[in-house]
Amino acid sequence: MPETAYTARTNNAFVLTETIRVAELMHLGATQEDIRQRVLVEDLFQLRSQVSRERALQTVLKRLQQVPEKYIQLIATGNPDTRRLTILFLILRENRLLRELIAEVLLDKIKAFDYLLTSADLRTFFEGKREQSSKVAAWSDSTYKKAASNTILVLINAGLLQPMSPRRNYQIRVVSVPSPLRQQLLADGLGHYLTLMLDI
Template structure:
């Protein structure tokens, strides 16, 4: 399934959210509609956030990620190890966020393919500068928005296990389960495997 995407800074309010994705996937598995899921998440505070504003910011992204994952992958997220869940959540984020996918594909995946395990501030700055040159939309974002987005991207790398420490510069290679690799290959999503450094 391909989703037509344009650049967005929604990762600022959404970050990694693996626990939240699992909550939504459980409700989907029960056959609830998207509207029912949204209602249940808000009504019962299933994300366990302490304010409604945060739920409202995170929910659209989590719903999109849940849509991007097919039943086979959803079962792996719900029933397998946390490591498998992290890889699939990273995949869902890339699948629903064009800018983050390009960040992974053009910067992180490229570094890992060249056995370069260092991500530096200048690498990230260069990536955002080149995107601003290619896209009026990115060029129109405020410096504050872009700084927040850089932090959000690094936070996703850290939580997925691709960045060794929260404030560090050292990349880790993800251990990708063969079932994930073969399923993503089968559904035509090989480019996402490559973007994760495989």
């Protein structure tokens, strides 16, 4: 697993619909210029502000750049679970904080048959990262809070966490990765991502 640097992801965490729409265009052979035209001028994403359109498009294009066509095809043509979990895989590739939260907290809890993720668990994890990494420690409080909440939001949008009450408690959900995505990851020597997607 590549040790990418910690990056503060503070917006556009999952952008499911937008990622699917761009993947569909790419799969049909649209150029980046075509896609920009559709999003920024024709408002493909249905976002009122130009700034929001730009930001969402930048997130999606960055995510889908240098991705093998087979994964774009899974997002463009797969069923809802395949699409959602393929996007999760692409986010996991670039988001070290998310990988570590799953590996160090969620997987440990599942091994202990404990499927409740509490706000205290999350606080311990994120504060621990601040102590271990000068990069995370250098983030402003607002950046740190946004990065933490966005990391959780990715897991909720991917279906790996279910919000519960009291607020900021979550149920951990083990999932089954759909066969087309599973086979592609195994064929590419990326089977370790299946564990990070809680397919265990």
